[in-house]
Amino acid sequence: MDARDRDEPSPRLRPQSLMLTYLGNYVLGRDIAVFSGSLIAAFARLGVGEHAVRSTLTRMVGRGLLARHRAGRRMHFGLTARSEAVLRDGEERVWRRGVLNTDWDGCWTVLAFSLPESWQRVRHDLRARLAWAGFGSLGNGTWIAPSRVDVRPIVAGLRLDGRVKVFAGPAEAPTNVPGMLREAxxxxxxxxxxxxxxxxxxxxxxxxxxxxxxxxxxxxxxxxxxxxxxxxxxxxxxxxxxxxxxxxxxxxxxxxxxxxxxxxxxxDAAIESIPVPPPPPDTADGGEFPQNPRL
Missing domain, CATH: 1.20.58 (Methane Monooxygenase Hydroxylase; Chain G, domain 1)
Incomplete structure (x- = not known):
């Protein structure tokens, strides 16, 4: 039997990743909060049990990605400014940006940083943000991206004044561009x-x-x-x-x-929801850059 004729298993995806996809498709832009029972029923279709759904909702509330709204004895969950930013970023990447960079102008962005050993948390956050923004690491605190990138929203809130250097321009000979890409x-x-x-x-x-x-x-x-x-x-x-x-x-x-x-x-037939006000702006450090929600 040809391998393509065999049934491929469902992708192994974290419940939070699936939850964000559900919210991006059926909650984003509607100013509603969804009854927890609706979410449990929807995720049963995906083989995700009630305990996993409830645990996911609790973690997402703790990370600022969901807000609780009580209506009588029922608990509903709505978006926050942070989750809206994450979801709009995902919508842009999936449906608008495309996987091919067909209009490249030859420009690279190079970012270099040097942080004290005691700044491990800041270093971790910066690396996560750079990877999220399409940068790859060349080692020793040097990262590259195959386009001109405004890094100001990426480093916002990390208090890195004087510790980050950014350059943009074409790669010059004798740079081995294919080798550089394989490395990064x-x-x-x-x-x-x-x-x-x-x-x-x-x-x-x-x-x-x-x-x-x-x-x-x-x-x-x-x-x-x-x-x-x-x-x-x-x-x-x-x-x-x-x-x-x-x-x-x-x-x-x-x-x-x-x-x-x-x-x-x-x-739409299965969702139970209540109207809620638009989420207030996210005042946490980090500006408008969508934080990686540990997908």
């Missing part, structure tokens, strides 16, 4: 992720064991977002031949046309 970015691991996505979804009837198109849509878009969040969007001239993200994006868009409408009908 694990392209083989990223390509393997795209190939796994294709093995699961590039077929006439993906995930036949799934209960419905809502489950398929949530699995598919969450898995794709995990990939594009790690993808630095290298210029096309520096991509390996046969880069699987190209076919992956084509499959994603085809399946969106198939799944999106029935998935929304199922989600």
């Amino acid at each position: 970015f694990d392209l083989e691991a990223l390509a393997s992720g795209y190939r796994a996505f294709l093995a699961r979804w590039d077929r006439p009837a993906p995930l036949p064991h799934a209960p419905d198109d809502l489950a398929r849509y949530l699995w598919m878009t969450t898995e794709w977002l995990q990939l594009v969040r790690r993808d630095p969007r290298l210029p096309v001239e520096h991509l390996p031949a046969g880069w699987p993200a190209v076919r992956g994006q084509h499959v994603l868009l085809e399946l969106r046309d198939r799944y999106e409408a029935p998935a929304r009908r199922l989600a």
Whole structure:
């Protein structure tokens, strides 16, 4: 039997990642808070049990990604300014930006930093923010991105005055650009992720064991977002031949046309919610840069 004829297992995704996808599709922009029972029922479709859903909701509240709203004896959960920023960033990456950098102007951004050993937490936060923004590490506190990047919102709130240096411009000879990219970015691991996505979804009837198109849509878009969040969007001239993200994006868009409408009908029919005011601005350090919610 051909490997493509065998049923691929569902992607193994964290409940919080799936929760963010659900919220981005069916809560973002609506100024509502969702009854916890609706979330439990929706995630049962994905094989996520009630205990895991409740634990996920509690953790997300603790991380500033959800706000509790009580209506009578029922608990509802709504978005915060921080989760709205994360969700809009994901929406941009999945549906608007695309996986190919086809209009590269030859510019690279180079960032270098030097922090005391006692600043381990700040160093960890800075590295997480840089990776989120598409930078790769060359070691010794030097990071590169294959585009011109405004780093001010990335470093906002970290109090790094005088400890970060940023340059932007073309790579000059004798720089070995392909070697530099292999050093900064694990392209083989990223390509393997795209190939796994294709093995699961590039077929006439993906995930036949799934209960419905809502489950398929949530699995598919969450898995794709995990990939594009790690993808630095290298210029096309520096991509390996046969880069699987190209076919992956084509499959994603085809399946969106198939799944999106029935998935929304199922989600809207099952959701119980209450209206809530828009979330107040996030006043925590870090400005408007969407913090990595540990997807």
